[in-house]
Amino acid sequence: MPSAPRCVALVGPYLSGKTSLLEAMLFASGAVARHGSVRDGNSVGDHAAEARARQMSTEINVANATFLDDPWTILDCPGNVELLYEAQQAMLVADTVVVVCEPEVERAVTVSALLRFLSRHKIPHMIFINKLDTSNARVRDVLAALQSHSERPLVLRQVPLRGGESEITGYVDLVSERAYSYKPGQPSDLIPLPDTFWDNEADALFRKGWVNGKWINPETQHEFEKRGSQLPFHYLGSGKTLSLIGRAFGEAAVELGSR
Numbered sequence: 196m197p198s199a200p201r202c203v204a205l206v207g208p209y210l211s212g213k214t215s216l217l218e219a220m221l222f223a224s225g226a227v228a229r230h231g232s233v234r235d236g237n238s239v240g241d242h243a244a245e246a247r248a249r250q251m252s253t254e255i256n257v258a259n260a261t262f263l264d265d266p267w268t269i270l271d272c273p274g275n276v277e278l279l280y281e282a283q284q285a286m287l288v289a290d291t292v293v294v295v296c297e298p299e300v301e302r303a304v305t306v307s308a309l310l311r312f313l314s315r316h317k318i319p320h321m322i323f324i325n326k327l328d329t330s331n332a333r334v335r336d337v338l339a340a341l342q343s344h345s346e347r348p349l350v351l352r353q354v355p356l357r358g359g360e361s362e363i364t365g366y367v368d369l370v371s372e373r374a375y376s377y378k379p380g381q382p383s384d385l386i387p388l389p390d391t392f393w394d395n396e397a398d399a400l401f402r403k404g405w406v407n408g409k410w411i412n413p414e415t416q417h418e419f420e421k422r423g424s425q426l427p428f429h430y431l432g433s434g435k436t437l438s439l440i441g442r443a444f445g446e447a448a449v450e451l452g453s454r
């Protein structure tokens with residue numbers, strides 16, 4: 196028996212890029228053969244005449260896609276505040292929600308009400324910081340700004356890789372500790388983690404002092420912990436590299452566990 200589709204709702208402030216994200220998801224999953232664009236007026240979503248004319252979503256776009264053999268229904272909600280009710284209805288029926296937002300510290304406040312709604316209704320959600328190509332804001336700063344509007348602890352999952360001219364060239368997945376290079380229109384290439392992401396000294400300390408699941412030497416442990424991570428298996432959490440991400444994961448896990 197085929198399982199019922201999972202349902203994901205895309206919500207977020209007006210023009211943050213939800214319908215563009217839907218388009219990218221449909222293309223990446225193979226549901227459509229051509230990557231449509233809102234700007235060019237050839238997207239699958241927003242096909243209603245009113246949406247095209249206003250260049251905004253005027254109703255929920257519903258689309259289906261299959262990802263990793265699971266069928267998904269995607270509900271792309273309008274961002275216009277006058278249509279907030281539609282987004283709320285979609286969030287209440289969704290298995291998970293993606294909050295699409297702008298990469299600006301001062302605009303974090305625009306997702307405040309959505310995050311509160313999601314938290315109050317205990318709806319699983321993640322935040323997608325979009326339009327990073329238009330901004331040089333540090334993801335860490337945007338995350339900190341978003342955190343001040345979220346009742347739940349936020350943990351960074353991906354960070355962008357930038358090229359010489361600050362253009363986005365790929366990303367690092369912090370959970371799998373893998374880096375990927377974007378290839379337009381094709382699946383990303385798995386690439387070696389850039390050197391700057393590894394803290395080789397922390398790695399050496401860990402290998403020296405962590406044996407059979409515990410520290411064998413308090414000095415090595417102390418040295419390692421001075422580098423910024425409380426979680427010895429998270430080299431990425433070293434202060435030298437991605438400042439305190441290991442700590443963020445640890446603290447978030449402890450905080451969620453205590454609720």
Ligand SMILES: Nc1nc2c(ncn2[C@@H]2O[C@H](COP(=O)(O)OP(=O)(O)OP(=O)(O)O)[C@@H](O)[C@H]2O)c(=O)[nH]1
Nearest residue numbers: 209210211212213214215233234251252273274326
């Ligand atoms: N540079 C850049 N532009 C983007 C990106 N994502 C979306 N846009 C542009 O932002 C504008 C709004 O995009 P939409 O996808 O319609 O935004 P939306 O959140 O669906 O808008 P509403 O549903 O009306 O709230 C369009 O002109 C897009 O081309 C992005 O990642 N980078």
Ligand SMILES: [Mg+2]
Nearest residue numbers: 213214251252
């Ligand atoms: Mg839209």
